[in-house]
Amino acid sequence: MAIVNHRTVLRVAFAGLLASASIGAVQADTYTNEQGERIECRQETVQTKNGHPIAAPLAGAVIGGVVGNQFGSGRGNDAMTAAGAIGGAVAGKKIDENRVENGTTTREVCRKIG
Numbered sequence: 001m002a003i004v005n006h007r008t009v010l011r012v013a014f015a016g017l018l019a020s021a022s023i024g025a026v027q028a029d030t031y032t033n034e035q036g037e038r039i040e041c042r043q044e045t046v047q048t049k050n051g052h053p054i055a056a057p058l059a060g061a062v063i064g065g066v067v068g069n070q071f072g073s074g075r076g077n078d079a080m081t082a083a084g085a086i087g088g089a090v091a092g093k094k095i096d097e098n099r100v101e102n103g104t105t106t107r108e109v110c111r112k113i114g
Contacts, residue, residue, distance in 0.1 A: 030113070041110040048103045056096035057089045064088020 028042040068084020069077065 037112050038114045039110050040113045041108055043106050044109045045104050045106050048105050053096065056092035058092070060088035060090070060092025060095070061085045062088070064091070 028040050030038060030040045033039050062085075064087050065081050065085035067088075068080040068082070070080075071077070072080040
């Protein structure tokens, strides 16, 4: 059994406190798997984006196409429908980028050590 004086204990505790403060107090669990490998797992917070990336541009294209179809005649009507669909899709994409709320979620990240 090793003899440890109180100064060593204080130094180790202070170093641990500094390390946890600088990395956001990340806690990791370590275990040995069935193959005898040492595994370290920790919780990680990641940014997420809610919503479906294609819904707003698709709806915008349909609405823009319907509105564009109301203008022009003959070939001009086809051109206005296409222009309305493209404009609606672009507008829908911009609206989606501004509307979609960002959030966070927690996931477990594990890696082999040693």
